[in-house]
Every structure is written in C-alpha cells, then in structure tokens.
Amino acid sequence: MRDSTPEGAVSGPLLDWYDRNARVLPWRVPPGAAETPDPYRIWLSEIMLQQTTVAAVQAYFAKFTTRWPDVAALAAADDAAVMAAWAGLGYYARARNLLKCARIVAARGAFPRSRAGLQELPGIGPYTAAAIAAIAFGQPETVVDGNVERVMARLHAVSTPLPAAKRELTALATGLTPRERPGDYAQAVMDLGATVCTPRAPACGICPLAGACAARAAGIAAELPRKTAKPMKPVRLGIVYVASRADGAVLLERRPAQGLLGGMLGWPGSTWTEEAAPPEAPPLEALWRDAGAEVRHTFTHFHLRLRVRLAQVPLGVPPARGAFVPAAEFDPRALPTVMRKAWAIAAPSLTPGKPV
Numbered sequence: 391m392r393d394s395t396p397e398g399a400v401s402g403p404l405l406d407w408y409d410r411n412a413r414v415l416p417w418r419v420p421p422g423a424a425e426t427p428d429p430y431r432i433w434l435s436e437i438m439l440q441q442t443t444v445a446a447v448q449a450y451f452a453k454f455t456t457r458w459p460d461v462a463a464l465a466a467a468d469d470a471a472v473m474a475a476w477a478g479l480g481y482y483a484r485a486r487n488l489l490k491c492a493r494i495v496a497a498r499g500a501f502p503r504s505r506a507g508l509q510e511l512p513g514i515g516p517y518t519a520a521a522i523a524a525i526a527f528g529q530p531e532t533v534v535d536g537n538v539e540r541v542m543a544r545l546h547a548v549s550t551p552l553p554a555a556k557r558e559l560t561a562l563a564t565g566l567t568p569r570e571r572p573g574d575y576a577q578a579v580m581d582l583g584a585t586v587c588t589p590r591a592p593a594c595g596i597c598p599l600a601g602a603c604a605a606r607a608a609g610i611a612a613e614l615p616r617k618t619a620k621p622m623k624p625v626r627l628g629i630v631y632v633a634s635r636a637d638g639a640v641l642l643e644r645r646p647a648q649g650l651l652g653g654m655l656g657w658p659g660s661t662w663t664e665e666a667a668p669p670e671a672p673p674l675e676a677l678w679r680d681a682g683a684e685v686r687h688t689f690t691h692f693h694l695r696l697r698v699r700l701a702q703v704p705l706g707v708p709p710a711r712g713a714f715v716p717a718a719e720f721d722p723r724a725l726p727t728v729m730r731k732a733w734a735i736a737a738p739s740l741t742p743g744k745p746v
Contacts, residue, residue, distance in 0.1 A: 407598035415448070441690070450475075462733065503529070537580045623693050
C-alpha cells in the first residue's frame with residue numbers, strides 16, 4: 391500500500407523513479423542490490439564532492455580507491471603521496487582532514503554510525519555527516535545540498551532568496567525525509583536535482599513530483615530558487631619564481647600546512663596582496679626575467695593574478711627558500727592547479743640541461 395503521509399506522497403513516487411533512473415556512480419550501490427554501501431567509499435566520495443562536481447571527482451575517486459582501497463590503507467599512507475594524488479581537486483584542507491579522519495577511524499576500527507558521531511571527525515560537517523549516516527548506515531537523516539535546496543524551493547514555491555532561505559528549505563526537506571530507505575531517498579532527491587530539476591530549463595514534463603510541485607503550478611519553476619546577488623570578488627596580485635638548474639632540476643617549496651594550498655608543493659613566490667606591493671626577494675640569486683604572461687586563477691573568495699618570472703641557474707647555487715627537485719622526480723601533475731598553470735607558461739622557455 392502506498393504511504394499516504396505527506397512524506398510518503400513525495401518519497402513514494404520519487405523512490406519509484408530512482409529505482410528506474412538512478413545514476414551509475416563508482417561509490418554508489420544501485421537500488422535493490424544485495425550488497426551494502428561501504429562507509430569508506432561513501433565518506434571518501436562525499437569529501438571529494440565538497441565544492442567539486444561529480445564529473446571532476448570520478449577519476450580521482452578511482453585513483454584513490456585503487457591505491458588506498460580501505461580506510462586502514464589510507465591511514466597508513468604518506469602525507470605527501472596523498473597530497474600529490476589530490477592535486478587538481480582544490481580545497482586542499484580537505485586532503486589534510488581526509489588523512490586526519492582516516493587515522494582516527496582506523497585507530498577506532500570503524501566509522502561512527504550516527505550523524506552526531508560522524509560530525510565529530512575532522513573534515514565532516516553537518517551535510518557530510520548526514521549523507522554518510524543516511525547512505526552508508528540507513529539512518530533517517532536529511533541531506534541538503536544545492537540540488538536538494540532547488541527541489542525544495544520549487545516543490546514548495548519558496549520565494550525567499552538564498553542563502554536566507556536555507557533554514558526554511560532544510561526544514562521542508564526534513565519534513566519529507568522517510569524512515570524507510572533514507573539513503574536511497576537522499577540520493578534520489580540529489581539525482582532529481584542534477585538530472586531533471588536542473589537550474590535552467592527544468593524538465594518538468596518528466597518529473598515524478600510534477601503533480602505536487604507548487605512552483606510548476608504557478609508557472610515559476612525556472613525562476614526558483616532565487617538568489618541574493620553576490621559581491622564582486624577582489625583581485626589579488628603576486629609573483630611566482632620558476633627556476634630550472636643546469637641538470638634539469640627545478641626549485642620547489644612546500645607551502646605551510648595551514649592556509650590556501652596548505653602542505654602542497656609549488657613554486658616559491660611572493661605574498662598575494664590586493665595592491666601591487668614592492669617585490670619580495672626571489673628564492674635565490676639569478677638573472678630573473680619576466681615570462682611575458684601571467685597566471686589567472688579563481689579561488690572561492692578572490693581572483694588571483696600571478697606574474698611568472700624565470701631563471702636558469704648553474705649547479706651549486708644555494709636557494710634561500712625551497713629545494714631543487716631532480717628532473718626524474720618532478721611531476722607537474724602533482725602540483726596544485728594554479729602552480730601547474732605557472733609551469734605551463736614557464737616550461738616552453740626553460741631548457742633543462744642547457745648550460746648556463
């Protein structure tokens with residue numbers, strides 16, 4: 391018999407739709423499968439998916455789970471190896487917290503099963519804790535991401551703009567979360583938002599909740615959710631120094647553990663400031679020249695523009711900062727994206743092995 395409660399009127403049709411249309415994702419157990427979700431894979435995917443798209447995450451997830459197939463393997467991993475494998479995913483504090491969390495869980499022997507217990511672990515906030523509890527452990531927790539907010543705003547015709555509407559949308563989502571199959575339901579709402587109830591041109595004609603959608607009835611589905619205009623991001627300026635030695639070694643330094651790109655290898659450089667400041671001392675004495683191009687990169691809260699300066703130096707010149715990495719050990723793919731951009735500019739002008 392169909393559940394006639396308000397949550398059943400939504401969860402029933404939505405779960406029926408999900409059973410037929412669930413996205414195939416490498417961390418997901420398909421609906422109706424005999425196997426149970428692996429908390430390690432759910433946790434890892436949720437950490438990777440923070441501020442990152444599904445398309446971008448899938449290759450990283452495959453690489454991590456091949457190299458570190460369970461939480462004990464990840465807990466035993468070398469920090470630098472994990473940071474290098476994370477390079478390109480951005481938001482590097484996630485990788486540092488990933489290791490901290492893995493080591494705590496490995497020491498305990500298992501992940502906590504409750505949302506409250508999960509939220510005590512490094513890098514796991516309210517959303518991630520709810521997602522792991524629901525998907526991995528079948529707890530009736532409410533999972534609210536951008537897709538869910540959009541579905542709720544349209545389903546209930548909430549006109550209050552985001553982010554002010556977050557509390558209201560979370561309450562509405564909580565009221566619809568079923569006790570049966572909460573993990574599948576959480577993934578179903580997210581899939582609906584990602585594939586049908588999309589930001590632009592929602593496919594209302596094929597939506598399993600079309601008959602219950604107040605925004606569709608009012609003809610305003612495509613207008614919701616409304617959003618408060620964001621302030622313009624400031625621009626910060628800086629310099630990176632890319633040095634190649636006569637034997638092909640390149641000069642790199644590891645950034646401080648805290649802050650942007652924390653713990654990652656990169657090119658030595660200046661402080662990033664919103665006003666052009668006098669250049670700081672280069673990392674070693676050399677004939678530095680401008681590359682004629684600049685790196686442009688956007689972080690969450692600001693745009694960054696970096697001038698690239700180049701030098702080819704002989705053997706025996708001691709750096710004041712950083713260390714030379716032999717050519718055979720240098721892999722630009724292990725650099726964070728902004729540093730890879732600098733290397734793409736510098737590399738054509740540097741000739742490893744060329745006498746100076």
